[in-house]
Amino acid sequence: MAVPIRTVVAGLCAGLVAALLTTAPARAEQDDQVWALSTGTHAPRARITLDSGTLSLAVSRDGRTVIEPSPVGIVTEQADLSKDLRFLHRKDRTVDERYRTKSGKRLDRRVHMKETRLSFATAAGARLDLVVRASADGVAYRYVLPGAHGDVLGETSAFNLPADAAAWLGTYRVDNEGQFVQYTAATAPTGEYSDQALFETSGGYTLLAESDLTGAYSGARLAHTQGTGTYRIKLADDRIRTDGPLTTPWRAMVTGDLATVTRSTFTDDLAPAPKVTDTSWIKPGTVLWTWLAGGKEAGQSLAAQKAYVDYAAERDWPYEAVDAGWYYKPGEWETVDPDWQTNSWMPELVRYARAKGVGIVVWIHQRELDTPEERAQWLPTLERWGVKGVKIDFMNSEAQPMLQWYDTILAETAAHHLLVDFHGSTIPKGIQRTWPHVMTLEGVAGEEKRTNTAAHLTTLPFTRNVIGSMDFTPGAFHRVGLRPNSDAAEVGLTVAYESGLQMFAGTPESYDQRPLARAYFDQVPAAWDDTRLLAGRPGQEAVLARRAGDRWFLGGVYAGAARTAEVPLSIGPGRWLVETVEDGADGLVRERKVLRGGDTLRVEVVAGGGFAGIACPWRPGITTCHRS
Structure with missing residues (x-):
């Protein structure tokens, strides 16, 4: 018996509707498990994947591998936010900013980034937001824990590189003074490396880095096992103290050709806006540094320091730096004079230098600035004398308590109009945008090294x-x-080499x-x-x-x-x-x-x-x- 055409069409339509109702939710669920982010055709592209409750992130450029799919996650004492996650929602925005710095590769900066915030939850209701940013020269991500989940016990974050990727790595040291040596990603010896590691893949060059590191968290290094291309994030602390919501530092990948990576300001661009409103007193400049030139004896001699000031003035160099010894007991080494405020010849040197148009920068050990009482003694005194800046040495830690000290000393030196040069220190990690009076940091195997x-x-x-x-x-x-x-x-x-205080390390005779x-x-x-x-x-x-x-x-x-x-x-x-x-x-x-x-x-x-x-x-x- 013939079937009316109208009946056939109705049946086909009903079947199509049923198929759409069946397959649409499945497609939506599948699409929700993969997210991509990029600012343009030739810019690095981030790809975030949720597979069986576990997050990973990969980076490519022009369709070529930069970072292979790499684990993403964080573990606290109350929640494992590295597995069994389900997707909640996504929020996108564009970050457009302009800012001006006091030092660096260029003073005027323009920021254009795409940001996506992906929210997840565990079956128990613990929340994790993964915030990802992409720009023309990099990709970065950070974790945001909207609720209190107890202390952080570690991250599962890692970077998977192709085994044959060229790698330039510095062995990790607490003073960040390891030398950079070339390997491949897989052949690098088992050990810990600075998080500022450079790799070359088919997608170009990528420098791993960190930004917006504060005392709310802990400094990162890279842990590697020879034979693999995996570099895991290892934190300086086994337990990071936190008593509420938490935002971690950025895990950054500065990406592009070598010229793009070299001139990038990506880690500064990720950092918070300046916390110093009046920056008129912040002036970069070249410095006659007297440590390698004169050693311990020069540090305890007013006559020697005046001679260095004379030389700087003749050359129109704006600063002279007095290194260790100036506040020690005369003739002794590393013994602080308890009456340094009244016995010191520093005020006379500052007055002498000021008359010649030279500013004085002084070295000081971190242990002298460790407590509120010590800082209340030293910093106002140096400001009153007219000292222009402090070279603070021997922090030698990126653990949370020392980072909290950094937070304090940054605010207090800014309040006393003192430029800062950190030695035996962390590396910049965006600090110079947020605190523009930080002129430079060591964190490098520099001129003092003999190897x-x-x-x-x-x-x-x-x-x-x-x-x-x-x-x-x-x-x-x-x-x-x-x-x-x-x-x-x-x-x-x-x-x-760029430095907001460019210290010349030689002798006037040389x-x-x-x-x-x-x-x-x-x-x-x-x-x-x-x-x-x-x-x-x-x-x-x-x-x-x-x-x-x-x-x-x-x-x-x-x-x-x-x-x-x-x-x-x-x-x-x-x-x-x-x-x-x-x-x-x-x-x-x-x-x-x-x-x-x-x-x-x-x-x-x-x-x-x-x-x-x-x-x-x-x-x-x-x-x-x-x-x-």
Whole structure:
């Protein structure tokens, strides 16, 4: 019997509706388990997956692997928020900000990020929000625990890298002074590494980092087992004390080609807005540092310090730093004079220096600032004397109690208008945006070390110095045989390495013996309008250009044999006068060339050598880029 067409159509429609009602919830549930985030076609792309109650995060760039799917989760004493999670909801927003810094790779910053907040819960009702951000140069995530779930016992966070990814790693130390060495992700020895680790995959370069670390949490390092590409987050504390809702630091992946990673300000961009409203007193600058120049004796001698002030004034260097010894008992070492406030010659030195236009920065041990009573004694006194800044040393910890001390000392030094240089310290992790009076931090195997290699020096611009100012203290010409580089490379470090207080570590005699280096130091700024990588490969070469006004300063450092270095002059169109300081047969020599933007700058580099330079717009009659 024939079936009416109307009946057939009705049956088909009913079947289609039934199928849609059956499959739509399944598709929605499947879609809810995978989330993607990116700011553009060529920007890094984050992919978050919830699979059988467990979260993972992967990062790609242009369809190529940056970070393989990696575990995400946190465990507290009351809840395991790394498994058995169910998705609740998602909230998206765009982060658009502009801010200005007092130091760093460039003073004016623009932030554009996409953010997604994914909310999850366990069967028992414990809540976890995973906040993920993506920008043109990075991906980051953090955990937010909206409720109180007790102390944190650890994270399951890790980063899975392709086994054959090139890796530049620094062995973890409490003072963050491990040297960077190249491995592959899998062949690196079993151990703990600094969280500022650089990897090269098919998707480009990625620097692992951390941002917005405070005393509410604990510092991170990377734990690795040889034979795998997995690097787990290990915290400095076995238990992180918390008594309410918690927001953790950002786990950041600075991602792109090498030039993008090098000039990135991603970790600063993630950090909270400045907590210092009046920043007019915060002034970066170059510093005559007297520790490697004069040692213990200089630290206890007013006459020696006045002589250093005289030299800084002659050179128009804005600061002189007095290192350890100034508040110790005369003739004794590391014995604090109990009457230092009345016996100290520091007020006389500050007055002497002020009359010559030089500001004084003083070294002080962290143990002298450990309690509220000690800080109430030291900080107001230093401010009253007119000291411009403090170099605080020997924190040597990223455990929660020490981070809480950082929170306190940052606020109190700002209140007393004291610039800060941290030594024996954590690394920046966004601190310079939130607290702009922090001019620099050590956290590096710097000039004081006697075991540095040329490869280590050429890796620092791509690792430690990416995330903030680095007090390497270049310029120690007198330490011949104790450093792995040439004199011209030592001059170039003042630009290759950025520091809001750029401490020159040599002796006045060593500068006078090298007038070209001394003249270059007279010109080099400590604050920059822009930064560009001109040429580089970690462990082999690093050539950076930093702009101040209409002049570009160039710093190049190299490892390996002598060569003719070829550097693309990618500093803008037009004709440029380029003056370089290079190693010659009998010492430093100056070369001058007129080149067009985009031309190749050729420099003769000795083994373990480098160069420094200044490029300024050329026009007829211009014979030098140096200015009085």
